[in-house]
Amino acid sequence: MHILGINPMREAAHFLGIAAGALIGLFFLRIKLTNKVRKMVQMAVILLLVLSLPSPGVDGVHRWIDTGMLHWNVAALMLPILLALWVLPLKYQLLQIWTALAIMAILVVQPDASQASAFGAAILALRFTHWRGQSKFIILAIILFIIAAWMRHDPLKPVLEVEEILFRTWDILPILAVMGWISLAVTAMCPLYFIAQENRKNAAPLAIYFAIIALMPIFGAYPFPLIGYGFSFPIGFCVAMAILINQDNASKDALTE
Structure with missing residues (x-):
């Protein structure tokens, strides 16, 4: 993205993140x-999210863990992995539910309204695809956590190559920005494209998570996934x-045995 004047080192780190992923x-x-x-x-x-809270943070926001020169956004790295694991129902369903509620509480404390909204929406989808027999309390709790996350003060300013990359690209080369939005829409739907048709309903929570995360930069200084520079999302x-x-x-394989 030389047209935006982005540091080549940031570009290199981004593409290394994709390769590592x-x-x-x-x-x-x-x-x-x-x-x-x-x-x-x-x-x-849970452990990594908890460890992000006592980290130095930025302007009172604690979303990252630093390992040397690497600056990890824990939620962006781990929450899609967790949701992918939950596509098949776990034997220990109650553990899933309490894990989800604990994560929502941590996202409120960080605070991170974008991740709380995306993960919360995915959990609401899980409530209807995986946890049908569970209490409606889950729905109320998730909605309250999302509201609480948006009510927390978030003083972070947008960074050109992370939170503003598509908006600035639109100012310079609109067709490239349109291609960026299309690519985000395609990647959000990937969980539905790459699995068997009978399992697509179970993959919907992960697709919902990716879709909402992609839309969050419209509502505040939140990073564009995959397109915005960084290695946690990729x-x-x-x-x-x-x-x-x-x-x-x-x-x-289990069905064919």
Whole structure:
């Protein structure tokens, strides 16, 4: 994106993130995702989100964990992976529900209204596709968490290559911005394209998450996924899609045995 005057080092980091996501995705495409592995990932998500809270943060916002020079957006990295694991119902459904509510609470504390909205909407979809027998309390709790996240003060200013990239591109080369929006729409629908038709309903929560995250920059200084520069979103997306395809293949193999 030299037309926007973006630092080449940021460009390099972004494309390295995409490459890393593809490589990690290949690993998750091949491993056996047992219930034990899925539970461990759930616990890892909670732990990493909690660890983001005491981090130095930026202007009182705590969404990141730093490892040396790397600045990880934990929710962008881990939440799509978690939702991909939940495409197939877990044996321990109650653990899923309490994990989701704990994550929503952490997103309010961070605060991150974009992730709270996208993840919350995905959880509401799960309530109707996976947790039909569960209390309507879940619906009320998720809605209240989303409202609370939007009520929190978020002082962060937009960054050109992250939160403003498509808006600034529109000012310079509109056709490129249109192509960017189209690519976001296509990637949001990827969870529905790459799995068997009978499993598409189960993948809807992940597609909803990607779609809402893509729309969030319209409503505030929130990053464009995949197009906005950074490596957390690309890695999270690639690994989530690999897990989704892995589980879809496993379910088809089980039916043919």
